[in-house]
Amino acid sequence: MKKTVLGLNLDYFIRAMIFSLIAMVSVFLPYTSAEGHTYSLLNAATTIAGTTEKSGLFVVVILSFVLSVVTGVVSLLAFKWTSVGIVRIWTILVAVQTAAYTILMFSTKIIMETSGIYSDFLNSHLGIGYWAGIISSFIALAFCMKMAGINRGYIILVIMGVIWVFPILWILLTALRAEQGYYVGYFFPHKLTLKNFTDLFSKQSVLPFGKWWVNTMVVALFSCVINTMIILGTSFTLSRTRFSGRKAFMNILMIIGMFPGFMSLIAVYNILKGLGMNQSLVALIVVSAAGAAMAYHISKGFFDTIPKAVDEAALIDGASRLQIFFRIILPLSKSIIVYTVLGNFLAAWSDYIFPSMLFGDKQSSYTVAVGLYWLTDFRRIDTYYTQFAAGAVVVAIPIVVLFVWLQRFYVEGLSGAVKG
C-alpha cells in the first residue's frame, strides 16, 4: 500500500497493526497457568464473572480483554479507512490497553486469589498469552505514537515518573497514617489523620521536634547568609583580581579539598572544646563558615564569564574593587547568589555527621537530621515511624517548595552569566 495522509507517518502503519493483532490474538493464549488450571484472558474474564466474590480490580481484566480485541479491530478499520482521527483513537486505545496490561502484572495475584481461582499465585505463573499481550501492546503503542507524531519519550517519562514519585508518595501517606507502627501490609492507609503532625509539636511529646526544627532553622539561616558572603567574596577575589599567591591559594584549597572532610572532625571537636564552644549551635555555624571558601568553584566559574572590560571601565571611572563587587558584579549575578544561598541552606538542613558528633546525647541541641536519624534506629522505628514520616514531611516541604520555585536560578547558576 502506498497511501499518504497528511500528519501521519505511514511507514510504521503495518508494524503497528501487526502488533495490535498479536495482542488481540494473545487473549486466546494462556494468561495464567498454575495449580493445574490454565486460563486465557477470555476464560479468566468469564470465570471470574461467574464467581461471587470479585475483586474491584476485575475491571482491569475486562478492560485488557475488551481493549485488546477492540484495538485489533480498529487497526483493521484504520487499514481500510486511514485518517488522522482513527489513528488518534487507535493510539489512545492502545495506550489504555498497555496501562491495563501493566496493572495486571501487579494485580493478577489479588484478582485470582479473591475469586478463589488460585490459592497461591505467583507472577511466574503468568502464561505466554500475557507476556505476548503486554510486550506487543508496548510495541504497538510505540509504533502508533511514531505514526501519529507523538514523542515516544512519554512512555519512558511516565514509567520513570511513577518509580521516582513512589517513595515520596509513601512517606506522605505514612505521615498521614492513623495506624501506628513500621510494618503495615498495605500501601494506602486505612485511616487518615493529622495526629502525627500535632504529636510532633505538642508540649507533652517526648521528642523535642519543635526545638530541633528551630535549631536547624537558626543554623541554616545564619550559615546560608554568612557562607554565601564568604563564598562570593572569595570567588570574586579569585576571579576578578590578580595578586601574587593567588594560584598557590587555589592549589592549597584544592589539596585540602581532596582529604575526606570528616577525617579531622575529632580535631575540630577538640579545638572547639578548647575555645569553649562545644555542644553549641554557634559552633555549627562557625565551623561551616570556616570551611565555606572551599566551595568557591561554581561561583568563580560564573564570575569568570562576566567580561573583564566591565571592571576595567569601572576602574577608569575611579571605582574601587569593593565598589565593583557590590555595585556591578553582584547585581549581575542574581542566579549565582540564589544558587549559593539555596545550596548552603540545603546543606545546613542535611548535615548529619558533624552535628551528631558535636552534640552526642544532648538531645535539646539536635538538628533535624540528627533527630530524625535517631528516630529510625531499629529500637525506636516501630514506635516512631509515622512521626518520623511526619517530621520528614515537615522538613522537606519548605525546602522542596523553595527549590522548585527557584530551580531556574539553579540551572542558570550552573551555566554562567553570559549565554553561549
Place this chain on the structure above:
Amino acid sequence: MENEYKKRNLITIFTKGDIFSKLSYVVCGLANIRHGQRIKGILFLAAEVLYILFMVMRGGGLLRNLMTLGDQVQGMNLNEELGIYEMTPGDNSMLILLSGVVAIVITIAFIGVWGFSIFSGEKARYNATRGKHVNSFVEDVISLASGNVHFSLLAIPVVGLTIFTVTPLIYMILMAFTNYDQDHQPPGNLFDWVGLKNFFTLLSAGDRLSSTFWPVLGWTLIWGFAATFTCYFGGMIVAMIINSKGIKLKKLWRTLFVVVMAVPGFISLRVVATMLGERGIINVLLQQWGFTDHALPFLTNVTWARFSVIAVNFWIGVPVTMLMVSGILMNIPEELYESARLDGAGPITMFRKITFPYMWFVTTPYLIANLISNFNNFNTIYFLTGGEPHTLDYFKGAGKTDLLVTWLYKLTKDSNDYNLAATIGIIIFVISAVFTLISFSRSGAIKNEEGFQ
C-alpha cells in the same frame, strides 16, 4: 628598573639592600620605619615580639613535647591546650599533639608575616630612594578596598580555614604516623610515633587489616564508577527526553524529578532504607503483587545490597545530572542537528556524533569531580545500609557495602582506631589526587581559566 625590582627575592633584597633592610631580617619592620611607614613597621615588630614571647613562654615547650608525645603515664601534671589550664592524670598525648600542631601553625603564620614584612620594607625602600611616593598607613588601609582587596576579602576565609581545616588536617595527618588506637587511648595511656608502620600493616598482604582494606578499596572503586556513570547516562537520557520536541509540560516533568532532588538526602535515604527492609513496604507489595513468595534481602545479602545502593543512588542522582545537563543541552547549536537531519542522520546517530561528544567534552571535569565525590559518598552508604551486611571476614566494624570513608568514620566513632582512620584518610587523598591529576591533564577548561574571554 621596574624589572629589577620585580626580580627581587629574599636573597637579593638582603644583598642589595641597605643596613636597615639587612637588619629588618632580624628586627621585622625596621625598613618600613626607616622609610616613613612607621605604623606599619611597628605592627610588624609587634607581631614578631608577640611570636617570640609565645615561643619562649609556651610554644618551645609544645614543640619539644611533640618529639616524645609525652612520657609521663601517671601522676598529676599541669597540661595546657590553647591557653586553658587543665589538670590531667598524666601526659595526654592527644592534647600534646594537637597543641604542638597549633604551635607549628602559628610558626608558619609568623614566617608568612616575616616574609611579607621584608617585601613590604623593600618596596618602601625602593620607592623612598627613588623619590617616589611612599604609601602612608591611611593610604594602605584605603587600598584594602581596591588594589589590595584580596587581603580584606580573603582574610576571614584564610583565618577560618587555618583554624578549622588546616590545623585539624595536619593533626590528623600526623596521627597516621602514631599508634593512637584502641589500646593507646589518652588520658589513660600514651601513644607514640611509629613511622610508616600503619601504612605497611594496611597495605601489606597477609594481615587481617589488609585483607579488609583491599576488598573495601575494590568495592569503593566499583561503586564510584557504577554510581557516577549510571547517574550520568540516566540523567542525560532523561534530560534529552524532556528537552526533545513534542514533549508538553516540560516544566512539570522536570519538577517531578527535581522534587526528589530537593528532599534532603538524609530523609530520602532513610525513608528508602526503611522501605527496603525485610518488613518494609517494598517487600510487602512485591509479595502481595505476586512477584515473590518470600521477602527479598535487599539490604542484607551482599550482592543484593550492593545492587540496591547503586539503584537507590541512581534514583537520587538522576535528577541532579538531569538538571545540570539541561542547561548544557540547550547550548548545543541547533544548526548542528539541522544539518545532520538533512544528511539523513537518525536520532541515535545524532546522539553518538553530536550530543554525546559535545557533552563529554563539556562535562569531563564535572564527571571526574563527581567520581571523586562518589568515592567519598558517605551519605548514601551510611544512611542506606550503614555499611552492612556485616561479615566475619573483615576487620572489626567494616561491612560489605562500606566504602573507605564510611569505614574511616566507623574506625573513629566506634572503635577509636584513629591511627588507622588517619591512614585511610591519607590513602583516600592519594586516590583523589590521582584522579584530579588525570582530570587536569585531560581538560583545558580548568587550566585555561581565561580561555572564555
